[in-house]
Amino acid sequence: MTEAEQSMRKTARKLLEEKKVAMIIGYEKGTLPLRTTPCFISDTKEVDRLVWNATCANNLAKYIIDSKGKVGIIAKGCDARSIVTCIVEKQIDRENVFIIGLPCAGIIDRKKIETELDEQEILEAKINDDHIILKGENFERQFAVKSIIDDSCLSCKYRNPPIYDVLVGEKVPDSMGDDKFISASRNESKSDEERWELFTKELNKCIRCYACKNVCPLCYCNECFVDQNMPTWLGKTDNPSDTMVYHIIRILHTAGRCVDCGTCSRACPMGINLRALTQKMVKLVKELYGFDAGLSIEDVPPLATFKQDDPQEFIQ
Amino acid sequence: METIQKNDSEASSNESWQPKIVAFLCNWCSYAGADLAGVSRIQYPPNIRIIRVPCSGRVNPLFIIKTLQYGADGVLVSGCHPGDCHYISGNLIARRRFALLKKFLEYIGVEPGRLNFSWISAAEGEKFSKVVSEVVEKVKALGPATRLVKE
Ligand code: SF4
Ligand code: SF4
Ligand code: SF4
Ligand code: FES
Numbered sequence: 074m075t076e077a078e079q080s081m082r083k084t085a086r087k088l089l090e091e092k093k094v095a096m097i098i099g100y101e102k103g104t105l106p107l108r109t110t111p112c113f114i115s116d117t118k119e120v121d122r123l124v125w126n127a128t129c130a131n132n133l134a135k136y137i138i139d140s141k142g143k144v145g146i147i148a149k150g151c152d153a154r155s156i157v158t159c160i161v162e163k164q165i166d167r168e169n170v171f172i173i174g175l176p177c178a179g180i181i182d183r184k185k186i187e188t189e190l191d192e193q194e195i196l197e198a199k200i201n202d203d204h205i206i207l208k209g210e211n212f213e214r215q216f217a218v219k220s221i222i223d224d225s226c227l228s229c230k231y232r233n234p235p236i237y238d239v240l241v242g243e244k245v246p247d248s249m250g251d252d253k254f255i256s257a258s259r260n261e262s263k264s265d266e267e268r269w270e271l272f273t274k275e276l277n278k279c280i281r282c283y284a285c286k287n288v289c290p291l292c293y294c295n296e297c298f299v300d301q302n303m304p305t306w307l308g309k310t311d312n313p314s315d316t317m318v319y320h321i322i323r324i325l326h327t328a329g330r331c332v333d334c335g336t337c338s339r340a341c342p343m344g345i346n347l348r349a350l351t352q353k354m355v356k357l358v359k360e361l362y363g364f365d366a367g368l369s370i371e372d373v374p375p376l377a378t379f380k381q382d383d384p385q386e387f388i389q
Numbered sequence: 390m391e392t393i394q395k396n397d398s399e400a401s402s403n404e405s406w407q408p409k410i411v412a413f414l415c416n417w418c419s420y421a422g423a424d425l426a427g428v429s430r431i432q433y434p435p436n437i438r439i440i441r442v443p444c445s446g447r448v449n450p451l452f453i454i455k456t457l458q459y460g461a462d463g464v465l466v467s468g469c470h471p472g473d474c475h476y477i478s479g480n481l482i483a484r485r486r487f488a489l490l491k492k493f494l495e496y497i498g499v500e501p502g503r504l505n506f507s508w509i510s511a512a513e514g515e516k517f518s519k520v521v522s523e524v525v526e527k528v529k530a531l532g533p534a535t536r537l538v539k540e
Contacts, residue, residue, distance in 0.1 A: 265498045265500060267498075314458055314539035314540070317537055318454055318458055318537070325486075328489050357488075376489075378482070383488070384488060385488070387491055388484070388487075388506040389508075
């Protein structure tokens with residue numbers, strides 16, 4: 074067990090014992106190797122289920138909106154920023170959330186490992202501080218955690234939570250060095266035709282399972298537009314045009330709110346590079362309105378406001 | 390939702406092909422501007438189908454995308470000039486939404502000319518006619534919409 078994990082459990086136990094929170098939202102070991110799953114602990118005896126390592130990939134802010142009373146939540150940089158977004162959007166009260174901030178060393182990307190292993194099944198995984206050991210039927214491989222870090226972590230600029238009630242562990246450098254908008258910028262130099270081809274090809278893989286919206290902390294609408302039927306905004310079909318429209322609208326709904334945590338991309342069972350799309354929206358909001366989501370609870374959502382001199386060269 | 394009826398011939402090479410353009414006009418300015426163009430007998434191409442909305446701020450990006458999905462070759466959204474909105478700032482809030490929609494659609498490869506925005510006041514019948522003519526020319530040059538169209 075790492076030091077950070079140990080002190081995280083200690084903090085959680087103390088909060089529960091002192092009845093400062095009714096529940097802790099954190100991660101526990103998943104049923105498959107290299108997986109963790111969100112867990113909800115309200116009994117001090119259960120605190121040891123909590124884990125903290127490089128496979129804690131979900132954005133836990135997703136679960137804070139439906140929780141009752143005061144809750145404690147484990148938060149990486151991106152989770153903390155999404156919590157800020159939930160506070161700014163008045164989905165939760167700042168007083169009702171106790172943020173246990175954890176400087177993030179980066180989350181590993183299972184897809185990178187699967188490619189390296191040529192899709193061989195992993196039966197056992199052991200994660201140490203800076204490397205992981207994977208065992209399967211006829212192999213044992215060791216990877217430096219650094220070499221399999223998710224792209225969203227490589228370009229993250231806020232690895233330390235910008236807001237917390239207690240910080241567990243030492244702060245880390247804010248960024249790992251990649252350009253913040255690398256995924257979006259890569260496509261920008263291509264022609265209209267090339268980009269259209271790229272996105273249709275990518276989105277044609279989509280099976281409309283909606284995992285991308287179900288894991289995203291921004292998608293808390295009681296009824297999503299995809300489910301509305303008076304009128305039916307979106308055909309419940311596998312028509313490529315409907316799928317495109319789903320993605321375009323979902324991404325527009327993330328404008329000024331998405332923290333580029335990459336959770337939607339990681340959740341996609343078809344391996345679609347959603348970040349090439351979501352990140353573009355983050356970039357546009359930054360370029361046009363100078364806004365980065367989730368940094369301060371005093372923020373005004375950029376799409377709920379305006380400036381007299383907002384760019385309008387596209388309006389005749 | 391019904392598909393906007395297509396002309397018999399869809400080929401862009403066909404000289405007789407005429408684009409269909411859906412125009413969302415705000416009730417207080419641009420719609421009145423179109424009206425003025427009408428009563429002043431100012432000519433403009435008959436390619437546009439007008440949908441009157443209370444304010445440009447009423448235009449959900451979903452409306453625009455669905456229009457393209459169901460057979461429009463181009464879209465025009467027009468509202469009051471900044472400062473003139475009947476609801477004070479509906480158009481200024483909408484301006485951010487439209488900017489993001491337009492740039493995002495361009496990013497995924499939808500031709501920029503399909504999406505058009507303008508500010509037209511109730512006194513600008515001439516401008517209305519000019520904007521519509523320009524939009525029609527632009528969309529004619531692009532040919533029939535294919536991207537995003539639901540087959
Ligand atoms: S996609 Fe849009 S409508 Fe659907 S849940 Fe997310 S934010 Fe809400
Ligand atoms: S859209 Fe994706 S990257 Fe953005 S906040 Fe939601 S899950 Fe994270
Ligand atoms: S998670 Fe992937 S397959 Fe599922 S709806 Fe989203 S993009 Fe499509
Ligand atoms: S009333 Fe015309 S844009 Fe708001």
